[in-house]
Amino acid sequence: MSYESDLARLEAIVGELQRDDLELDQALTLFEEGVECLRTAQAALTEVEGKVRMLVERADGSYSLGELGG
Amino acid sequence: MTQRRSRAAGARIRHGAAAEPDLFAAAGVEVARYEPALVTASEVAEPAPASRRTARDATGETATAAVSVCAITLLAREVLEGAFPPIWVRGEICDFKAHRNGHWYFCLRDDTSQIRCVVWARDRARIPAAPDEGMQIVARGQLTVYPARGEMQFVVNQLDGVGDGLWRKALEQTRERLLRDGLLDAGRKRALPKFPRRVAVVTSADGAAIRDIIAVARRRSPGVEIVLCPARVQGEGAPEEIVAALARLERWGGADIVIVGRGGGAREDLWAFNDERVARAVAACGVPTISAVGHETDFTLCDLVADLRAPTPSAAAEAAVPVRDQLMRELGTVRDALRTLLARRASSARRTLGGAARDLTFAAERAAERRRARIEGAAGQLHVLSPLAVLARGYSVARGLDGETLVSARSFRPGVPFELILRDGAIRATTDERVVRRS
Numbered sequence: 001m002s003y004e005s006d007l008a009r010l011e012a013i014v015g016e017l018q019r020d021d022l023e024l025d026q027a028l029t030l031f032e033e034g035v036e037c038l039r040t041a042q043a044a045l046t047e048v049e050g051k052v053r054m055l056v057e058r059a060d061g062s063y064s065l066g067e068l069g070g
Numbered sequence: 071m072t073q074r075r076s077r078a079a080g081a082r083i084r085h086g087a088a089a090e091p092d093l094f095a096a097a098g099v100e101v102a103r104y105e106p107a108l109v110t111a112s113e114v115a116e117p118a119p120a121s122r123r124t125a126r127d128a129t130g131e132t133a134t135a136a137v138s139v140c141a142i143t144l145l146a147r148e149v150l151e152g153a154f155p156p157i158w159v160r161g162e163i164c165d166f167k168a169h170r171n172g173h174w175y176f177c178l179r180d181d182t183s184q185i186r187c188v189v190w191a192r193d194r195a196r197i198p199a200a201p202d203e204g205m206q207i208v209a210r211g212q213l214t215v216y217p218a219r220g221e222m223q224f225v226v227n228q229l230d231g232v233g234d235g236l237w238r239k240a241l242e243q244t245r246e247r248l249l250r251d252g253l254l255d256a257g258r259k260r261a262l263p264k265f266p267r268r269v270a271v272v273t274s275a276d277g278a279a280i281r282d283i284i285a286v287a288r289r290r291s292p293g294v295e296i297v298l299c300p301a302r303v304q305g306e307g308a309p310e311e312i313v314a315a316l317a318r319l320e321r322w323g324g325a326d327i328v329i330v331g332r333g334g335g336a337r338e339d340l341w342a343f344n345d346e347r348v349a350r351a352v353a354a355c356g357v358p359t360i361s362a363v364g365h366e367t368d369f370t371l372c373d374l375v376a377d378l379r380a381p382t383p384s385a386a387a388e389a390a391v392p393v394r395d396q397l398m399r400e401l402g403t404v405r406d407a408l409r410t411l412l413a414r415r416a417s418s419a420r421r422t423l424g425g426a427a428r429d430l431t432f433a434a435e436r437a438a439e440r441r442r443a444r445i446e447g448a449a450g451q452l453h454v455l456s457p458l459a460v461l462a463r464g465y466s467v468a469r470g471l472d473g474e475t476l477v478s479a480r481s482f483r484p485g486v487p488f489e490l491i492l493r494d495g496a497i498r499a500t501t502d503e504r505v506v507r508r509s
Contacts, residue, residue, distance in 0.1 A: 002263075002265075002267070003264065003265040003267075004263050004264055004265065007264060007265075010404050010408075011404075013408070014404065014407050014408065014411065017408070017411035017412065017415065018411060022415065024415060024416070024419045027411075027412060027415040027416075028412070031408060031411075031412045034404075034408045035405075035408065038401060038404065038405050038408070041401055042398070042401055044265065044267070044293075045265070045291075045293065045394050045397055045398055045401070046293070051295045051296070052284050052295070052296045052297075052298070053295065053296070053297050053298070054275070054297070054298045054299075054300065055270070055297050055298065055299045055318060055319065055322060057318050057321075057322075061321075063318075063321075063322045063324075065297060
């Protein structure tokens, strides 16, 4: 799951939780899922490995990411 | 200077058709009126030695030495070409014809004069669009003579409308085509991913654009990876390289956003981003695109087809890469909302439970009450309907010994005992006689 989809799911969960006719056990399940989404979204943001690369296409059509001094 | 130019013209003439220098004195004078330095020292040849001249030479000095039309025409051409280096001329377009062989023919004119002009097909690539009839233009080319007609001709290899006319026209024509194909529809614009993991950049590897983008992205979200897909962004071959870089990125498939652009520059330097092939490649790109052609005022075609237009590469990086701390705060807000909502749901569940308990008690009480009332009602009705009340009023009920109530005279048989129930007891009796009333 990407940050995008995590965030979208989180927003959907918040919307669900705002419904009045929600069963309590459903609410609990949603909450647990929401917490998990939050965790992965935060993990995506806290990745510290910011790289700058150069896209290199090899003769055989495959790709590699070369390091770029910058 | 005049002397030198005359000698130059004379030298060329001798070289071309072996004529006397003084024959072309007039040409030399004509040339001399042209101010900029037209003849370089290397072009100035020494006069040919006298020994080269023979009596048979057609010098044009006498009727018997008349020169041919061809010779004089070619001479005139040489003089003209030698006298004028490539030069800019301004005037109005008239009689414009695009020949099917790819050449353009037209006249340049002003109030009193006109020159026939030609643009060879191979030179048209450098001209953004065909000029319109009557358009004021500037043209750069070589003045020459067209021998077949003996006419002066201006061979044009660069052409532009006065005040960017042709560039604007070409741009407008391309824009029309893109518009017709629906590539400028607002509905085509895709939303950019909120948090891209990899931002690809199509620009020059040694330009300021990539450095600016890296600096901004690092500052905002250090975790975002920047992938450069290098392409020349100006000059010959730049459009092809940009298109190829975009295609390479798509085949690779690892980017979440593509920034296409370069830092600011002169209009000519940004022209690759007005190239139709580049615009179409950006429009067709499977990854959301940001156009960042460093120009504050003018929009390029690339800007128009991209999902987002940023005025500079730095601005593009700002649009592509969110501030991480800001996102963290937003996630915190969502987390709080989740907790609040769950707590609210729990407390509402508690409230519902309490309410249900109250309802249950109430319902139970009501049910008991209803039952009591029904019993009382039944008792009342029972009392009203009780035969004892009838007996109390002096009536009696006859009953067979088997307990069956005898309501008809026919039920009695003479000699058969029966019971008569009265208010305060019963008696046993026997039927003496039966009288059945006919009805």
